[in-house]
Structure formats: structure tokens, C-alpha cells
Amino acid sequence: MRPPPQATRGFTLIEVMVAISVMALMSLMAWRGLDGMLRSQSSLQSRSDEIRSLQAGLAQWQTDLDQLAELSGTPSWDWNGQVLRLTRRTADAPLPNSSPNTTPPPVPASVRVVAWTWRSNPGRPGGGDWQRWQSPPLSQRQDWQNAWALAAQWGQTANDSTRAGQIQIHPLSGWQLFVHRGGSWTNPLSSDAVTAGTPDSPNTTPNSNTAPTATPPDGVRLVLTLPPGPAGAGSLTLDWVRPTLSGAPS
Structure with a gap:
């Protein structure tokens, strides 16, 4: 006589539910960590x-x-309270010792018109953007005059003809500029901060497109108001000193 076969014991329903619950909990913890x-x-x-x-x-x-x-x-510098216009050299300017007889001939000296502004934009963090505009390289005075006027127009109202040279720099809540002249910081629009290119030339209005050469300030203080964001929040101050500035004689 053969002994009766023993019944094979499996997992109960409760054990299966407990195992599934533990696996689900472990998966949830792993997902939250990831x-x-x-x-x-x-x-x-x-x-x-x-x-x-x-x-x-x-x-x-x-x-x-x-x-x-x-x-x-x-003019190499013009600030009207809204837009800062600059005339700057480009990398295309020839070396000082270059000669027309050299091979290949030197590249004609050229400049760019550059403009900086803060433009209100309610859709951006802080309510506005710090923007920069630049012209193509210029070697003719008429081209420079057109670009100088175009930069002023861009600072007031940007349109399709001026947005080609525009770059969004960073969202800002606002900005301020101060210039250093005569040993102290002052508002760029004050009479002490505006100097004409020649002693006999009268001071010109800040938004003039045909002003005589304005002497760049000895220093510029830039104050940016950063909105809350990944880069931080609060005021950021950057001072610039003119590279050709020399100290007073001792």
C-alpha cells in the first residue's frame, strides 16, 4: 500500500497582499528619492x-x-536716463604699426554703436529685462550717424528694424548708473557729469544725436536690482574704471 500524497502548501491571500504592499512601498520610496x-x-x-x-x-x-x-x-558716451549709447572699437581695427604697403593690406579701422537699457516687461521675473543692442562694424561717418540715431530709437521703442541687433541679457527689477568725475560719484544727468569735447563747446542735451565728443567718465558704477530667482535676489553693484585713467601727480 502506498502512503497518501501530502498536500502542497502555497501562499495565502494575506501573505500575497502583504508582499505586494511592501513592494509598492519600496517602489514609492525609490521613486520619491529619484x-x-x-x-x-x-x-x-x-x-x-x-x-x-x-x-x-x-x-x-x-x-x-x-x-x-x-x-x-x-560722441563715445551718451546717457539720457533710459538708454546708454557707446561708440566702441571693434576687433577689425588694424594694428597701430600696420602700413598700407603690407601684404595683405590692413583692415580699415571700424567702430560699433552699442546701446544698453532696461525695458519693462510684466511677463518677466522682476518686471523687466536688461538688454543690449549693437550695430554692424562701421567705417563711414554717415553709417555711424545712422546707427547712433537707430540706437536712440531702439532705446525708446524697439521695432522690427532695431530688434536684429538686440540681445536679452538678464531679467531685472531695475538698474541705476552713476559716474565718477572730479573725485566723486554723481548722477550722469547732473551738470557736473556732462562735459563737452572742447572747452569752447557748450554742454549738450543728453539725447542729442549730433552732440560734440563727450569725455568718458573716469568711472562708471552699475547697480542692478535682481528679482528673486536662481541667481539670487537684491542689489548687485559693479564699478568700472577707465583703463587710461592715471593718478594725480604726487
């Missing part, structure tokens, strides 16, 4: 991109001021 890592990475990347954008804008600001072109009869 989601937190992804969010942190995205936040750090956004912060890094914002900081790089702001640093690039500040570096470009300093470069434009460093390359101011002080040419006879051509």
Missing part, C-alpha cells in the same frame, strides 16, 4: 545657467566700456 535627485539637478542646472548668463552680461558690459573709441567729433 524624483528629489532630478529636481535638485534641475534646480542646480537652472541656477548655473542664470549665473553664467549674468556673468556673460557683466563681462560684455566691461568690455564695451574698455573699448570706448574717443574719436574727433564723435
